[in-house]
Amino acid sequence: RVEPPFVLTGEERHAIEHEVAHYPDGRAASIGALKIIQASRGWVPDGAIAPVAEIIGIGAAELEGVATFYSLIFRKPVGRHVIKVCDSISCFLTGYDEIRAALERALGIRYGQTTADGRFTLLPICCLGACDKGPTLMIDDDLHGDVTPDKVATMLEAYK
Ligand code: FES
Structure with missing residues (x-):
């Protein structure tokens, strides 16, 4: 089954930009930004990594590393x-x-x-x-x- 492409909602984009504005560099906002996606979707799909990394101004691979390392960021759908x-x-x-x-x-x-x-x-x-x-x-x-x-x-x- 082919997943539809991931598209950030306006609210998600806005919330992540707001998060980034609190930190001197985007890297520090990584976990906060991933949590924003998780709060709105329940988990962090693969397709979310590149657009979120772009907003916070780091490489997608680096953000992927954070998402993988931090066990409370869910990379698969979870229960209610x-x-x-x-x-x-x-x-x-x-x-x-x-x-x-x-x-x-x-x-x-x-x-x-x-x-x-x-x-x-x-x-x-x-x-x-x-x-x-x-x-x-x-x-x-x-x-x-x-x-x-x-x-x-x-x-x-x-x-x-
Ligand atoms: Fe500290 Fe369980 S060991 S709360």
């Missing part, structure tokens, strides 16, 4: 809700394995996958800065702490 499970040391010690297993069981997917109904994508993430509440995870912008396997199903219910 993105679950990010903290796999850093404190959470690891307070029950990470059980939470990961409970999520994989409840959703029927593994890390990097999206449920068939397009509702959830499951990903690992490093420390969320709430180590005293481990194990932690984020669903979209919501932080969930002291998660236990038996809370997982109820927690997911809130995200349609």
